[in-house]
Amino acid sequence: MALAGLRRQESDLCIARQNLVEFWAVATRPLAENGLGMSPVATAGEVRVLHDLLQAHDAHLVAVMNIHGVRRILTFNGADFRRYGSVEVIAPSSIRLQER
Numbered sequence: 488m489a490l491a492g493l494r495r496q497e498s499d500l501c502i503a504r505q506n507l508v509e510f511w512a513v514a515t516r517p518l519a520e521n522g523l524g525m526s527p528v529a530t531a532g533e534v535r536v537l538h539d540l541l542q543a544h545d546a547h548l549v550a551v552m553n554i555h556g557v558r559r560i561l562t563f564n565g566a567d568f569r570r571y572g573s574v575e576v577i578a579p580s581s582i583r584l585q586e587r
Contacts, residue, residue: 510534559577
């Protein structure tokens with residue numbers, strides 16, 4: 488519900504692997520132990536939905552790049568990275584290969 492509301496507001500949503508790990512732990516924990524009491528099958532479905540909805544990998548890559556001072560990325564999916572001002576996108580098609 489909260490995620491759907493944020494998406495309607497066109498918020499930039501990011502998720503890291505750690506978020507999914509922690510969600511799994513809480514979701515499968517019994518209600519009596521401050522969990523959600525979901526079955527592993529239901530939890531796996533929710534994790535798939537979260538994974539499909541959010542561009543976690545792009546945001547994660549940019550975060551790692553920023554930490555390590557990397558400013559350029561070679562990718563076929565340049566449009567996914569254009570919103571990150573700290574990243575220079577390089578399309579593989581823009582690189583000239585030298586003949587041997």
